[in-house]
Amino acid sequence: MRGEDEKEEEEHKKILEDWADKKMALTKICKTMGDLSNEAMTVQGALSHKPHLSSLMVEVANQQTIFDPARIEALGLLGTMSQEQSHERMKEKLQTIQDIIDQCSAHISGFKLGAFKEARALLKSI
Numbered sequence: 001m002r003g004e005d006e007k008e009e010e011e012h013k014k015i016l017e018d019w020a021d022k023k024m025a026l027t028k029i030c031k032t033m034g035d036l037s038n039e040a041m042t043v044q045g046a047l048s049h050k051p052h053l054s055s056l057m058v059e060v061a062n063q064q065t066i067f068d069p070a071r072i073e074a075l076g077l078l079g080t081m082s083q084e085q086s087h088e089r090m091k092e093k094l095q096t097i098q099d100i101i102d103q104c105s106a107h108i109s110g111f112k113l114g115a116f117k118e119a120r121a122l123l124k125s126i
Contacts, residue, residue, distance in 0.1 A: 012087055019090050022097045023081045029104045030078055033071040036111055040064055043119045053122065059115035070107045074100055 044060055047053050077100055085093075 015087060015091050015094070018094055019081070022094060022101065023078070025101050026074060026078050026081065026097060029101055029108070030071065030074050032108055033067070033074065033104060036108065036116070037064065037068060037071060039120070040067075040111075040116050043116070043123050046123050047119060053119075056115055056119050056122070060119050063111055063114045063116055067107055067111050070104055074104050 040060055040063070044057050047057060077097060081093075081097070
């Protein structure tokens, strides 16, 4: 009986550690996505008065329509992580959280390499 209790306690400790690690990773992802979204809005505003760049600004806006829902989903998930949850519920959600982290990382990479990258470079060169 003693061995089972220790095993359960170790598993619970591991889940709590995994939960804390995922929460920290998701917090960083949300911050990065928020910063990129804000920067994209700034770039769009700064370049909007240049008619010859309108198609680039449309592409940045299109990128953002894909990027922002993922950012909002990640923020929503992060909000639920702050709520008190049972050990079993935490265990069930860990893979979902990792999936969202992976998806958001892909969105960040894609956003940085798309039209936003070109628009940001143009703004810096002006």
